[in-house]
Amino acid sequence: MGITLTGFRRIPLGTWPTLLQEAPRLSEMIGRRVLIKRDDVGELGLAGNKVRKLEFLLGDAAETGADTVITLGALQSNHARLTAAAAARLGLRCELVLYRSVPRSGAAYEESGNMLLDRLFGAVVHTRATRAEAESFAEELAEKRRAAGRNALVIPVGGSNGLGSLGYVAAAAEIEAQLRERRIEQARIIAPLGSCGTAAGLVVGGSQLPWSFDFPCVRAAAEPSRTDLSQMISQTADVLGIEAPSMEKVQVTDRTLGAGYGQPTEGVWQALRTIAGREGVVLDPVYTGKAAHHLLTATEFEPDVPIVFVHTGGASGLFGYAPEATRSLAPNE
Ligand SMILES: *Cc1c(COP(=O)(O)O)cnc(C)c1O
DSSP: OOOOOTTSOOOOOSOSSOOEEEOHHHHHHHTSOEEEEETTOOSSTTOBTHHHHHHHHHHHHHHTTOOEEEEEEETTOHHHHHHHHHHHHHTOEEEEEEEOOSSOOSHHHHHSHHHHHHHHTTOEEEEESSHHHHHHHHHHHHHHHHHTTOOEEEEOGGGOSHHHHHHHHHHHHHHHHHHHHTTOOOEEEEOOBSSSHHHHHHHHHHTTSSEEEEEEBSSSOHHHHHHHHHHHHHHHHHHHTSOOOOSTTEEEEOTTOTTSTTOOOHHHHHHHHHHHHHHOOOOOTTTHHHHHHHHHHOOOOOTTSOEEEEEOBOHHHHGGGHHHHHHHHSOOO
8 A cells, every 4th residue: 555644643533444344135135245334333423434534634633723623514414413522522612503405494303313412512503594604604703713712723514625535545545454354356435425525535545456436426416526526536635745546437426316415315215224124234314325225226336346335424314304214214014
């Protein structure tokens, strides 16, 4: 492995490597060997993919002496929840600016799931109608806190920038070592594509390996998402001072996106039911459910190449969807 991350300060927030788990009943169903990378499991705040990014982002915050972290996300943001949890653990003040961009309302969506956990971790929660309003409010808030003598850091949506993506450069090395133990060389990596930091890190970290990548979009259509991913890859490579790898082995698809971010489709509920029913593993309706819907229904996978499905977490957000989940998951007669 060519990429070293030792020059970057990293605050340990997880235990690595996470499990790479065989999924025999799922593999049997789709006729391909599937391994699940359990990045949903960990000791911090019900865990998920944002932990890896926060290790680097908060490492940098420690370097600059930040005492307050401000971040943004949709109401049921997993990133916001994990930032609040990490801040609690590190003794930092945390303020969240959450936006109501998803067409969902009601007690479950507004008060349960990640919203409940944000409060549990002691974050100050502000809400705004749109992402644009939240972004300008977060900057104002940071200025206000600085004027009051605090050292405030604003972390971008999803913790996605070149530095945050290093968490997934590290994850790629982890996966490579775990596959090597099993004598697997070639692999197809599947992970949901949101704010692109996860995918960018995996592509940069895995670019020298015989891997291909499949990124089902959960936030926007394939074309703008592919452009966003390509920019995030460049940012990540810049931080490392290396050349950006090509996107040749990267597929970005929006075939399971549905109506948009945070809006689960019938296929998503079915995917949740399938993975839970076959492996006892809980997916989420916003990210991993859409990625799993793709995994379960795509037809173009090479027959002999094992699939690594990156479980990025998010199950705590499932409870925010309780009424519609219950309706969709009701057992068939
Ligand atoms: C944020 C998130 C993603 C998407 O990761 P990005 O780096 O934003 O693309 C996937 N799954 C879960 C559960 C997430 O919370």
